[in-house]
Amino acid sequence: MAVADRIDVRKTYKLYIGGAFPRSESGRSYVVRAADASPIANACRASRKDLREAVRAARKAADGWADRTAMNRGQVLYRVAELMEGRRDQFVAEVAQAEGLREAKSRELVARAIDRWVWYAGWADKISQVLGSANPVAAPYFNFTIPEPTGVVGLVAPEQSSLLGLVSRLAPPLVAGNAVVVIASETRPLAAITLTEVLATSDVPGGVVNVLTGLKGELVPVMAGHVDVDAIDVWGVPEALRTDVELTAADNVKRLSRRPAGVSDARFDWLDDRATERPEWIAAFLEMKTVWHPIGV
């Protein structure tokens, strides 16, 4: 076989923690394979220590992100869409390879992932008007209810849909003002890492999104038991782990955002806008705060 004129420079896929791209502190990696089983890359196999670092980075970043004005959060997330647009071909190739799709289908998925950022970004300065309320209490008090971000959200990404599924689950807690620790799809993690390269060059502050690649069986139980994680999106939790994860999560009263009953991760249609663009998915990572003050002269 002849040697090509130019040898490709291959990418090392790393973790994304606190705005930096470290390898796993454990020094471990695992082989990521394409849909046709051919090896594509060595991804980091994050350790429990990496997960704890990611939670720490998220906690550090959470207040700053929550304190941004709603309009600013919206613009920052819209910019993620802008930057993804510029890397469209890279995402298309990665998604096609990981998910074993023709280019046209992959192109559709990537385009929709970009559009989904736009849809959710627009909610930033509207969700509190839709979910908040002024409450007509039967006494001389001014009383109102406003949503606030829950804090640090753990997101177990959908396993099958490497990019569109991830974006559809990541955008809601982010637009709500939370900091997120993502456990990427175990078998298809590469698009998630490329997404972090977009996030790193956009205006999303370091630590607001942290992405770990590795074995879900190793990482998810640690996330479920971490007392500084306030909520978990359990969408991509393997069925065999689900009950244990929910049992452990109860120890610090974590909020759980579950897949709707009867919905399968493997067969879910992420292109269905009605099913994937929902203010309830934002509300799942919001806390309602009610405030009373007397009225008087």
Next chain:
Amino acid sequence: MPRMATRTPSADARTGEIVRTNDAAPSSWGLGDGAAIPWEYAPAPESRDVVTLKERYGLFIGGRDVAASDGQTFATINPATEEPLALVARGTPADMDRGVRAARKAFRRSWGSLSGRERAKYLFRIARILQERSREFAVLESMDSGKPIKESRDVDVPLAAAHFWYYAGWADKLEYAFPGRVARPLGVAAQIIPWNFPLLMLAWKIAPALAAGNTVVLKPASTTPLSALLFADVCRQADLPPGVVNIIPGPGEVGMALVTNPDVDKVAFTGSTDIGKRIAKGVAGSNKALTLELGGKAANIVFDDAPLDQAVEGIVNGIYFNQGEVCCAGSRLLAQESIVEPLIEKLKDRLATIRVGDPLDKNTDVGAINSRAQLEKITELVAAGQAEGAEMYQPACDLPARGYFFRPTLFTNVAQSHRIAREEIFGPVLSVLTFRTPDEAVEKANNTPYGLSAGIWTDKGSRILHMVKKMKAGVVWANTFNRFDPTSPFGGYKESGFGREGGMHGLHAYVRLEDR
């Protein structure tokens, strides 16, 4: 909300200095020295005639009064006298199963196919009957729970009726609560409520569930089953279809049998954080919807520019309302250092005027602790407070010879590490801590796994809004405390639970949203 009898000495608001208005009075006036009040109030007992106690109460399943599957009963006692009030059927796991089947049947047949407009009318009926029979409920509630009649009469019962009234109107307007979506009922709701507000918690649970089209199986607390069983009678009077509401008293283990019943679609629990975690574990791995309203350790923060007399009333209402057996009680007073001394002095003066005693006496401010077990828990934590070095103050008041009573208690020199500053006491015990800067107040207030409520006292509007934003708590009372209303969502952050009760948000816990 009731105001406790107000007889504070006047104070100079600018200096915060207490002006003694009782110079000529005997020292036994109890203003600050903990001595008893010199005069006695004449007894003002509320008549018990309005209540006809039955000797035995059954379970309310499928619209009928039935015995427990094993025929067992337990006695519910009056905590103010330690005398038994009645024998109550003790539900079993088999009874829970019966209840769930009755609820499922009603959901499939009568209730499920009823329009929102018709459901609303049943709920309005219930609200009206509760208003009509309000005194009966108030007296029964005070007898079974130990809470003062003025609170059951002016707070618990009217608010319970108001809850049904409020949610009645939502039953046929759900499409406006969830724009763009169709709200469907979840099915059978399993509801477990505590003993501190027995009827009110029943209303918080049942009203939104029924408005949204669910049917319910409710387990009242084992020390306070009577108002729930009287509510069964209200359901009958309202001609509510059988099985829509089922009420099954029993011990905690039986509650777990209800939670884990596979035919339950939704679990709603109000109670301690410990039990809440067990309930959450009970639904783990299922598709049941869950809302939890759990414990609290609220900070009541008083800044140096706060109107002190008003703050004192708020602090007293915050921690001594319902004997402090309130999940959102303001159990940690955070006082700015510069005003600690005058504030404590005013508080002590105010404590001397609090009347502890017969719950059925209309002058009583603090009634009986709900049970011997709870009294023991309070006693243990108070002993821990003393052992850990905090300084205790109790007004000198006579306690009745029988019954479970506890003096209003105030601890100063409390450190954040003390048990009385960390653990939910659920009793009339206030821990005073201090702070210098707003940042320190925020840090101390949020330094707890709980996050149910918080209080802020200051005259500065911008500071109120700053503090509101910083509090990790679901309800923030500014220049007030312990206010409740059916339109006002209530619920916690962090380990105080999730989901909201009250308001439009309270409906969300009982619906499944579908596309139009």
